Amino acid sequence: MKNIILTLIILFTLSCKAQSPIVNIASDYDSDDIVDGCYLKDVNNSFAPFIGTWQWTNGTDTLTIVFSKIEMVYNNLSEMYTDQLIGKYKYVENGVEIFNTLDYDINANNAWDLHPNYPKRMLAPMLGACYRNTTLADFSFMDYLKDKGEVAKFELLDLLTDLNGEFNVTQAKLTLSNREHWNVNGQNPRDPEFTIPNNITLTKQ
Template sequence: MKAIIIFIFSFFLAKSSIAQTVTPNPELDKFVGIWRWKNGTDTMEITLQKQVYFLQFTNTYSEILVGWHRYIKNGTLQQSSYQYLGRDVNLDFNDNSIDLKSTLGGMTYSSNNRQAYFYTFWDLSLHKNFNLWLTLLPNSTTQANWVLKQPRGLYTGPEGLNGVFSMPKNLVLTKL
C-alpha cells in the first residue's frame, strides 16, 4: 500500500514538473517601440515591449505587450510611469491593481492583427483602470489610432469617477 501511495505521489509530481514552451507571438512586434502624439505643449507617449507573463490562474506563460506611459499637458508633466521603464511585469502582480509599475498590459486582438487591445491601462492620477485600443491606420505601420474607454463591469473605478478621464480619449500616435 505504501509503495502505491509513493508511486501515485511520484506520478503527480512528475506530471506537474513538465516545462512549458512559450509560443512566440511575432504579431506583437509591430506594436513594440515608442509611440507619441504631440499637439502644441501637450504630449502623450507610450513605450511598448514584449514580455513573457505568468498567468497565475492557469499556471501558464504567454507573450504579451507591456508598456509605460507619460502624459504632459500644457507643458506640465501630469503622470508618468517611465521611472519603471523595462521592469518585469511579473513583479507587478497585485490583486487590487494599486501599485502597477507597468501601466499597460495587452495583446493583439483582431483577426488581421492590426489592432492591440490593452485590458490594463492604469491611470496614475485617478488610480483607475481603463481599456485601450491601439489600431494601426490603413496602409501604415507607423501610425495608430488610440481609443481609451471606460471598462465594463461591476467595478469600474473609485466612486464618482465613472466617465472621468484625466487624459485624451482619442488620438493618432506616431511610432518613433
C-alpha cells in the same frame, strides 16, 4: 553555494520552458488548447509592429507611449505563461508633466504586481494585451491619478510589410473606454474621463 543555487534556478527555468506546451498567441486557439502550464507565445513575432515609441502632440500637450515585449510572464490566475506586450506612458499638458511611467521597471517577475503607491492598480500601466489581429491589441489601462483600471485599444492604421518581411507602420489610434461599474447610491463612483487624451492618433518615432 550561490553558484549552485543560481545553476539550479537556471536549470529549473529551462525545464519549465521545455515542459510548457507552446500555443501560438496569434492562432485561432480554443479552450482545449489552453491547459495549465501552457505557454501563449509570440511565435511569429506578431507584436513587432506595436513595439517602440509612439507620440501624439497638440501644441504644448504631448503623450508618449512606449511598447515592449516581455517573454514568458506567468499568471497565477490562469496558471499559464504568456508573452506580454507592455505599455508605459508619459503625459505632458501645457508643458507640465502630469504623469510619467516610462521609468517603471517591468519584467516577467513583477508584471502582474500591484503598484506600491496605488495599491488598487497594477504596476504595469498597460498590460494583458489581447491579440485581436495584426493591427489591433487590447489592454487593461491603469489611470493612476483617477484611481481606475479601464480598457485601451491600440490600432495600427497603416501597417505594411516590405519584400524582406519587415513591418512598416507610422500611425496608430488609441481608444480608451470604461468598463461597466456598479452604481453606488445612484451615482457612478468613478470619473468617466481619463487623465490622458482619448481617441487620438499617434505617430511612431
